[in-house]
Amino acid sequence: MHQLSGWDDTIVALATPPGVGAIGVIRISGQQALPIVDAMFPSKDLVSQSTHTVHVGLLHVDNKVLDEVVVTLFKSPRSYTGEDVVEISCHGSPFVQRQIVDTIVRFGARLARPGEFTQRAFLKGKLDLTQAEAVADLIASGTEAAQRAALQGLRGGFSAELKQLREQLIQFSSLLELELDFSQEDVTFADRTQLKELLNRLATTTQALLSSFKLGNVIKNGVSVAIVGKPNAGKSTLLNSLLNENRAIVSEIAGTTRDTIEEVINIEGILFRLIDTAGLRSNAVDQIEQVGIERSYEKMRAADLVLYLFDVADPVEEVKQWAKGAAEQGLRFLLVGNKIDLASAPLLDQHSSQLPVVPLLIAAKDKTNVDALQKAMVQEVLSGQLLHENIVVTNERHYQALLQVALALADTKKGIEEGLASDLVALEIRRCLQYLGEITGEITNEEQLDFIFSKFCIGK
Numbered sequence: 001m002h003q004l005s006g007w008d009d010t011i012v013a014l015a016t017p018p019g020v021g022a023i024g025v026i027r028i029s030g031q032q033a034l035p036i037v038d039a040m041f042p043s044k045d046l047v048s049q050s051t052h053t054v055h056v057g058l059l060h061v062d063n064k065v066l067d068e069v070v071v072t073l074f075k076s077p078r079s080y081t082g083e084d085v086v087e088i089s090c091h092g093s094p095f096v097q098r099q100i101v102d103t104i105v106r107f108g109a110r111l112a113r114p115g116e117f118t119q120r121a122f123l124k125g126k127l128d129l130t131q132a133e134a135v136a137d138l139i140a141s142g143t144e145a146a147q148r149a150a151l152q153g154l155r156g157g158f159s160a161e162l163k164q165l166r167e168q169l170i171q172f173s174s175l176l177e178l179e180l181d182f183s184q185e186d187v188t189f190a191d192r193t194q195l196k197e198l199l200n201r202l203a204t205t206t207q208a209l210l211s212s213f214k215l216g217n218v219i220k221n222g223v224s225v226a227i228v229g230k231p232n233a234g235k236s237t238l239l240n241s242l243l244n245e246n247r248a249i250v251s252e253i254a255g256t257t258r259d260t261i262e263e264v265i266n267i268e269g270i271l272f273r274l275i276d277t278a279g280l281r282s283n284a285v286d287q288i289e290q291v292g293i294e295r296s297y298e299k300m301r302a303a304d305l306v307l308y309l310f311d312v313a314d315p316v317e318e319v320k321q322w323a324k325g326a327a328e329q330g331l332r333f334l335l336v337g338n339k340i341d342l343a344s345a346p347l348l349d350q351h352s353s354q355l356p357v358v359p360l361l362i363a364a365k366d367k368t369n370v371d372a373l374q375k376a377m378v379q380e381v382l383s384g385q386l387l388h389e390n391i392v393v394t395n396e397r398h399y400q401a402l403l404q405v406a407l408a409l410a411d412t413k414k415g416i417e418e419g420l421a422s423d424l425v426a427l428e429i430r431r432c433l434q435y436l437g438e439i440t441g442e443i444t445n446e447e448q449l450d451f452i453f454s455k456f457c458i459g460k
């Protein structure tokens, strides 16, 4: 395809963010990387230097000094892309960087496309597709949890396991195909019991990965939270208490639209996006007409988690009613009783004993128990899963492919149980192989690759 031409070109890009900095790093990859930089670096013959060496010197062009730089050499295949790579660390003036990049282009390189360094690494077999995608995730990670998940992906994560199972499945599929060659003689080469065991193992792995996606999504995109309750319950006060210590940098987070999201907080490495519930604040509870109630439920349903804040002095019956409605609507919610500083102990006991779920009792104003509320929010999200240990699927593309793998596996198993002819079973297995291969990139199409790598930044 047109997009994918030019793999033999030598490419160049600024790998550090554009703008003024202490230093800037310019990266060059391809067959001409060494000769091009060598032509600009008169003090040493770079081409004859060993790989993984660092050289300090002046960078010249047309007898003019451009900058004093540090040049690092990575010779093929021991480089990020698998090709010859040269990294020039120059002074961080955009003008200097620009001059160097322009000269390198003039000497025969071309500007790299977004993600092209990583795409080359993939094409050279240095990374599989999930690892390449993890590189982008790592760059985008804004929390510790996201960083950890991306690093896990970078180290191979689940793809090593999937690859191994896929290989075993390939063996079975070739045995099945062999049976087809001997179809007259009614022989079976592929042990059906073993095949079923393998399918079961694959199904278990697939299911575990699929169910990790919920958490993966949370890690990557955060959890949307709506704080609802009657006027004066203390919603704004609670919002401020939560924000005080946990405010996250919002601009960096992909997919957060400023108009619907008010604030983002980071609690124990998980991002909570406090969604704008302006419409709910005034009338969520006092709705009289049915239409209004429906509408406010709809808004609440858009949130992953609803915090229902009430004044502990309010009638317990009201809270009960709300919780009943919310449960019927399938909302995930926490009941939070506020202003305990003003309440008597018997009143608080009454809440705890009469409500269907034990409420968290806080005083938003002086932050009493707000830390317990934060813990409860995290617990609600993780629901028993550990953030640290398991491999989690954070990528929507992997999730969709895994869903297809699960379906294909189920069909294959059913086929075997029903004594389906070998050729049909082989077909089903090929479907499994197809989807498994798509995850790790063993099977890809160019458009898909272009799409994946176009989301990277230039220079990566």
Ligand code: GDP
Residues within 6 Å of the ligand: 229, 230, 231, 232, 233, 234, 235, 236, 237, 238, 338, 339, 340, 341, 342, 362, 363, 364, 365, 366
């Ligand atoms: P909203 O209408 O739900 O956003 O409620 P606000 O956050 O504006 O709070 C309403 C009133 O309750 C304000 O005067 C707050 O200072 C007060 N308030 C909020 N939280 C507490 C609390 O924990 N204890 C006490 N005593 N007052 C509180």
